[in-house]
Amino acid sequence: MTDSRTALITGANHGIGAATAERLAADGCAVILAFLALEEPDDPGTPEKLRVNHRQNGSLVAERIRRRGGKALAISADLLDETQIPRLFDAAEQAFGPVDILVNNATASLSDTFQAQSRDWIGRALSPVTAATFDRQFGVDARAGALLIAEFAARLQQRQGSWGRIISLTSGGEKGFPQEVSYGAAKAALVNYTLSASLELSDFGVTANAVHPPITDTGWVTDDVRAAIAKDPHFFSVAEPNDVAEVIAFLVSDAGRRVTGNIIRMG
Template identity: 35%
Template structure:
């Protein structure tokens, strides 16, 4: 059912322990209706597998979305707007992320990373901008990015390309009243870190701990709100001072 609350679409909400789920929870608690996507075959390929408790995620609508398919962004927006109304904010939290370096990355993996992390993000931004009907100045785009690239070449390279697309959106979509920013949350404790790596990263961080999903969610919530309306075209690193 459509409501009077503004609507956000958040991609990449596959696990309750992830940043995407924290963003959904924070937005739902601060006055947003939220539609979100996940892609079960990706989780099946990863060590953690599927999260059977996804029904606890506080979204008004949750959809499977194969973002490797270039037709998905359009059909996704069709479904969301038909069921919940016009989207006011787009949060790109999805990713393809499989570790490999310069010498062992396959062409299939390289192409899949760019299809999901870069091309799909561009197409989602385009759909959002073409369909935006909200008040001028209230439209928001936030994309999660990363500067991790050594030993993770296709992921880091595709995220670097995403950054450029977001910066272009900040300029080109400004006349529509839409802001666009990228957020780099740094290493975040979502269950993928080994104990040794987690301890090493916490030691290197001035605040003495790892990033938590809610840390990123709080920043995204601020950027989507009225107080964040003058922040545009920024690549924001929010990692407790690690870098």
């Protein structure tokens, strides 16, 4: 039951974040859509659809939700700026009430490698691992995720709350993530923070889980990617953002109240 709950979803202007916001709103949540519209340079390996999605304003998603009778507020926030995190919670409390559900979905969306290559396996720009790639990827995916969980936990305890949900999106694997090495490492850190929260916050009625989506078409999937996935026994097919949102909605629901401390891998 998500009626009267407030959800904060990061990276919610497109893809999985937007689909999650729309699904939770349909289930009765008031939703805060945190986003950062990005204008990216031309890259022959990056589909134009993805570039359009990245520069989309989250207010468009919020407006769709409101037209359907839901409660939604979109807020532009650069998660590399730590001062933006309490600002998001303040805005949520002013508009709808305390944040009960936190979905860590935002990512820095860069590809780096230890190899001497300038293009990844599908032709996207690839850079070497540098201090800059580390700082950006870990700043958004790991540090911001940790600070969001910390803010969520502090406010929950201050109000003596007894219900909460934390869901963090992850990717890569235990053996690394070739050609997206900082991304995979940052997500591994976020998972560890999330699993720690599942233990430390259980006394407050909080569940915390990580969701590992399959290959999901958020705008970057090409025909070549679909062909590769069709041959891979690890996946059923290319997923849509709504497929992932359904799993998140289950974890938020009463049916998911005893599911905590897991990495849920989708096929």
